[in-house]
Amino acid sequence: LSELPRPLEELAAALARLPGVGRRSAQRIAFHLARASKSEADHLARQITGLREALRICEICGHLSEKERCAICSDARRDSSTICVVEQAENLFAIERTGAFRGTYHVLGGAISPLRSIGPDDLRVDELLARVETGDVREVVLATNPTVEGEATALFLARLLRARGIAVTRPATGLPVGGDLEYVDGVTLGRAFEARRDVLDEDAGE
């Protein structure tokens, strides 16, 4: 059997380490780049190298930004008394796309994970506490991922924040809107039942 030429194989291996790129997909991309024009390949390489230089971390919330303060932290219309804590910047964009939140954010840079040796000191926890201690923060929404690590991180932060007299909330878990009961995983369905709400109550709240 013929092997891939070494430079192609090495590029494919590097691409396969990117999130969401499988081995086959990585090979297809490597072949594509081998055939691409010099300007297309060079342009992509320059964008990758330049990304770190063009982006910085917002000094307030830790979000990716071209300036010292990100677009959200410098927007006076955003409610700075409510801080939504997320693990990564991409989670922030997912929430922004819903349009359901008008406060500000705090990007932790990950979740606490003993297995991967990530502790609170590796995350932007001190920066969050410093923001909270300035005094005008009333509520912190802990929107870490609904995973074991995200839940543990939320619990850890909730204790620290409640001790400082801050209201701490977490987005509801439950059935996905528009989904089919049959396709909902057991844990989600179980939690949705535990957290079931009175129908009249729900109507009254709307």
Next chain:
Amino acid sequence: LSELPRPLEELAAALARLPGVGRRSAQRIAFHLARASKSEADHLARQITGLREALRICEICGHLSEKERCAICSDARRDSSTICVVEQAENLFAIERTGAFRGTYHVLGGAISPLRSIGPDDLRVDELLARVETGDVREVVLATNPTVEGEATALFLARLLRARGIAVTRPATGLPVGGDLEYVDGVTLGRAFEARRDVLDEDAGE
């Protein structure tokens, strides 16, 4: 709504143009690269830039290679009297992985496509005819893709090659082995019925 910072947006747009990378996936990769270490990002960029310099086109078959002749064309154990014509180098690897072919290859560099203004002169057709005219080629297997463009290219090449007294074959189309009739597309199923074989015949052939 907050937009992605411009450098991230631009990289995501470039990544989304790669084969098999959707918009969401491109954004995830861009975020990953924004957080990656400088050495990881620079290494990937260098691999992309270096690919074109490290690879050349095999002078015989058009395959990607680090040397003037690819590993297959320089392997004396390969049967050079049988040439398998493929559109792109990745198709060649797909065939190599089966282990079902021990001849040599010819990479066209694409398929004839009037819609995309790709004619025979844009492909390595003259090089194929030159190889055939050296005299020791007996059979050409036209393994272009089973698409409209691949079929048209195979038909075009078959006429040129038969006029030169060469045996021209094409891999069989039919039901995928291990597949379920219910999930086979109608065109494939229809062709599989048209090309149905006598069961005793097939047994005898084994």
